[in-house]
Structures are given as C-alpha cells and as structure tokens.
Amino acid sequence: MTHTINSTIYGELLLHYQPRIIKTEAENEQFLEMVEELLARPNLSPEEDALLELLIKLIEDFEEKNYQINASTPHSRLLHLMDAQNLQPSDLVGLLGSSDAVTKIINGEAEITEEQAQVLGKFFHVAPELFLRN
Missing domain, CATH: 1.20.58 (Methane Monooxygenase Hydroxylase; Chain G, domain 1)
Structure with a gap:
C-alpha cells in the first residue's frame, strides 16, 4: 500500500x-x-x-x-534497531515465527530471510533491504 x-x-x-x-x-x-x-x-x-x-x-x-x-551487517542493524527501541528478542517472536528462529538470528547463526526482512522493515519503519546481505 x-x-x-x-x-x-x-x-x-x-x-x-x-x-x-x-x-x-x-x-x-x-x-x-x-x-x-x-x-x-x-x-x-x-x-x-x-x-x-x-x-x-x-x-x-x-x-x-x-x-x-x-x-554494518543485517545482523548488526537489527541489533541496533532493537537497542534503540529497548526491545528484547522475545518481542520479535510474533514477527519472526518462533523463539528458535529469533535466537538463531540474534546470535548470528541464521540469515534473515526475504520474508522476515519484509516483516522487520514494516515493523521498524525502514527499508527491508537493511536486513538482507548485498
């Protein structure tokens, strides 16, 4: 929209x-x-x-x-935005699907998918591309 x-x-x-x-x-x-x-x-x-x-x-x-x-990396950008809004990993579970998925992303063990980047971009009011590797 x-x-x-x-x-x-x-x-x-x-x-x-x-x-x-x-x-x-x-x-x-x-x-x-x-x-x-x-x-x-x-x-x-x-x-x-x-x-x-x-x-x-x-x-x-x-x-x-x-x-x-x-x-900066997609991971570091996510951590910065979370810090700026005083968010905890548990605050992202509803957006990203499961606590396991959030934990892996926060710990840098998993890349953010395009679908997750779209959701995060909308949530943080930023371009989804910030959460994707170039």
Missing part, C-alpha cells in the same frame, strides 16, 4: 530536522539521535516514515564511506 505524502507536512519536517549530507562524526551522532527519536514514536505518519528513510540513508552513506572496516 502506497501512502500519499502531504508536501506541506513533509516540508515542515524537513525544515525542522534539516537533513543534509553528513560530513562529520558529530553530525552523524546528531542524525542517529533524530532516527532514535522517530523510532520511539508509536505510529509514524507517511511523512515521518519518508523522513526516517532519508535520515537512515544519509547515515548509511556516511558510515559506509567512513567505517569500511566495521561495515
């Missing part, structure tokens, strides 16, 4: 958050805080969801360019 974005509301969000290419570690930290603030909200509007995607893309671009040695 595609949501229509209200350009006035989205423009106000852009004015408030002022997303831009991240050039310094301090800016990256600031953008990470913005993402965590948005993730803490119970129900994001389509405009907030679009802003969240944009902020995550800007952070990913900065970190990919500056942290090649410790490049």
